[in-house]
Amino acid sequence: MPTHSRRRFLSQSSQLLAGASLASLPATSTLAASYAVAANEKIKVALIGCRNMGWANLNSMLKMPEVECVALCDVDDTVLNERAAELEKKIGKKAKLYKDFRKLLENKEIQAVIIGTPDHWHCLQTIYACEAGKDVYVEKPLANSIEECLLMVAAARKYNRVVQVGQWQRSAPHFNEAMQHATSGKIGKIRTVKTWAYMGYGKTSPVLPDEPVPAGVDYKMWLGPAPERPFNRNRFHGSFRYFWDYAGGLMTDWGVHMIDMGLKGMKVTTPKSVQAMGGKLGFPDHADETPDTLQAVYEFDGFTLLWEQAKGIARGPYDREHGVAFIGNLGTVVVDRGKWEVFPEVENGAYLTEMVPVRNNTMNNLDQHTKNFVECIKSRQKPNGDIEFGAHAAINAQLGNMAYRLGRKIFWDSSKNSIVDDSKAMEMAKATYHNGWNLPKV
Template sequence: MGTMTTLAATAGAAKAFPGTFSIGTQQQKAIRVGLIGANGMGWSNLNSMLKVPGVQCTALCDVDANVLNKRAGELKTRNITPKLYAKHEELLADPNVDAVIIGTPDHWHCLIMVDACVAGKDVYVEKPLGNSIAECNAMVAAAAKYNRMVQVGQWQRSQQHFRDAMDFVHSGKLGKIRLVKAWAYQGWMKSIPVKPDGPAPEGVDYTRWLGPARERPFNPNRFHFEFRWFWDYAGGLMTDWGVHMLDFALIGMKATTPKSIMATGGKFAYPNDAAETPDTLTTVYEFDDFTVQWEHANGIDGGPYGRNHGVAFIGNFGTLVVDRGGWEVIPEGERMEAVPLQKSKDNGLDMHTANFIEVVRSRRLEALNAPVTAGAHIAIFSQMGNIAYRTGEKIYWNAQKGQFSSDAANKLLAADYHNGYRIPKV
C-alpha cells in the first residue's frame, strides 16, 4: 500500500479446553479467545463475544494485576477459568488461544496486533486501529501477509439502522450533497485536574504499560481511561469518536482521500487542566465537490440537530441525520418528504462480535463488517485532522507518495517509539 488505506445468541458457560458445540444437528469448532487489556472496552468486547455459542475465554492478559485478578474473579463466578498472563507475548504463545481481543491503550495496538498475526491468531482490535499513519500501514500489511481475520471495533458498522441510512443517502433522494457534518459533543467529559507525579500503583508494570511511549514518571491522569487525552498514547476525541462518525461520512459519500485538511481549535473549555489534546476542535476535509466537517467539544451536549453525536448529510432537497439512536430526514421546504425518526432496534456490539466469530470460522475475509483496511482508512483520516491541528497548517496529501506537502506534517506520519521498541517492518 504505502499510501492511505482504502475503504473497502445465547450466552453459555465457556470451558477452558478445546471442543465443539452444536446448533441443531450442526457441529462446529469452539473458538478459544484471549483478552489483552481487560479494563474497559476490552472487557465489554469479551462479554459480548461470550454470548456467541461456542466461544470460550481461555486466557487473560493485563499489565495491571489488580485489573487482571478482578476480571479473573468475575469470570470464575461464571465457571470460566482462563490462564492469566502479564505479558502479551506469553498469551500469544498459548496453543489454547485461537483469537485475541486487543483492548489496550492505542499506543500498544500496533505492536500487539502484528505480534498476534505472526503468532497465527485472529484479532479483534479496538478502535482507533493505530496511533499513527505508519502504524496503520504496518497493521494492514501484517494482516495480509499472515492471512489473519482482523476486525476493528467500529461496531456501528454492524447496526442495521446505519446501513439503512447509508442506503437512503446513496439513493439520491437528498439531491446534491455539498456538505457532511460529523460531530461529538461530550457533556460528561469534564476538566481533568492537574495531579502530581508519583509511584505507580502496586501491581502495575508501569514500564510495560509505557511500552513504546516516552519514559516519564507515573501520573494518574495518564493511566487507564484518561490516556486518551495525551499525544503519547492516543489522539483525543478526534480519534476516539471521530473514527466512528467520520467513517459514515465517508461511506455515505463513497469517498476516500481528501484533497486538503485544515483544523482549528484548542483547550478553550479547560485551558489549565492536565489534558494535552484539544477540548474544542473544528476540522474541514476538502473533496472535489463537497466538504466534510468534524466538530467536537468537551463539556457540552448541545450538538447540531439536538444531538450530542451524529452525522448529517446536507443535500439540496433535505438533510439526513443519523446517530446511534436512529436516523431521520429533514426536508428542505417542500422539496421532499420528511422521514420520521427510524429508531435503532439492535445491539451493535453484539452483532459486531458475532460477525467476527462467524468469519473466524468461515475464513471469508470479505464478510467482515469492519476489516483492518476499513479501520486503517478511517484512523488515518482522523489522524490527518490531528496533524492539521498540531501543525497549524492547511495540509495536502499525496496518495502516490504516501506523504503530505508539509515537512512539519510528514514528521507526524509515524509515532515516536522509545525504550527499544520499533514500528514493525512487515
C-alpha cells in the first residue's frame, strides 16, 4: 500500500472518529428526532433478510402491540414467500414484498428496518436506511471491515438515527449483575478477562462443487459488493459466515457477543495490540476458509483479554460452550447466557472472596433488547446496543482475525482509530467493493 494511501486512510479514519466519536457514550444521550411517535401510534417496521436471526428479531418485536410489520425483503423467493405466509397468518394481513432493499427503503410508510442479511451487506443497507430516515436494528457483527464500522457510526450520527446492534447481552440483567459484581472490588484486581465460544456444531463441511443458481434466488443481489464467484451452497445460507468474502467465522459470529461483554465490564473500547494463532486444526479438509480453532490476546492497560474458539467441541472453559470470565486476584466471575456465579480463590483452606451460588437468567434477553430498541424509537434515547458499542466489538473481532491471517501482532492507536505502521493490515482494514457497488459516502 503506497504511503499516500496509508496517510489517506489514517486521515479518513481520524476524520470519521472526530465526527462519529467512538468513545463510549452514556445510553441516556438523546438523539434528534425527525418524527415523533405518539403513545398510541403504530411503529411500522420492515425486515430485510428473512431467514434466521432477522426473522427471530421481527417475531420478538411483534410481541409489542405498538409494532406492525408492513414489508419483507429477501433475495430468495422461497424464503420470502414462506415468511410472507407465516407473517400473514400471524398478523392477519399481507405485507408488501421486495427483492431489492433499495425499493423497500423508498417506502415512506416504514419507520424502522431490521437488517438480518449476511455481514458483507450490513454497511450499505444500514447507511442507506439512515439516509432514508429509518431507524435500524442491525444484526451483529456491525460490519465486515473496520472502515465500514467507522462509516456506519458516522452515518447514524449524521442522520440522527437510532441504531441498535443485535448484541443482546447488553440488555440482559444477569450479565449486568455479573459485571457489577466483578468490578466491585470483591474479586480483587482483574488481571485477565477470558471470552470464548466452543461450539459442538460444524463437524462436517465437505467441499462441494459449484452449481447453477437455485430457482428464485437473485444471486447477483446476494453477492452485492462481494467478489464475483460461481454459486456454491457452502457459501450461501448460514454457512456463508465461514468465508472471508462475507464474514469472519466464529470470531465475528460469537466473538462480538462475548468480547463485547468483556469490553463493557472493563469499561474499555479498543485494544493497544492484538496477536492471534490457530487454524483449521480440527477439520483441515473442510470447505471453510475461517479457522476452526483460534486464540487471540488483546492488550489493554492493566489487563489482557483472551478470545478462544473451537468448532466441533462443545465443552469449553468452566464447562460452558460460551462465556466470559473476569479473573481477579481473589476470585473469578463467570457468566454466560444462562447464568453467572463466582469461583473464589482458596488460601489456607479459606475462601478469599464470598461464594456466590449460581444466579440463573430467567428472562428472554432478545425480547428485552428489541423492546429497548422500540422504546428508543419513541424516546430518541441511545439504545443499549448503540452502534458505537457494535463498532467497538466488531473492530476488536476484525483485528483478531487480521492478526491471525497476517501471523503477527497488530498495534492499534485508539486516539486516531487506526492501525499503527502496518501497510498490509491497513489494507485489510479497508472495504473493497465489487460488481458496481461503491462504499457509501458520509
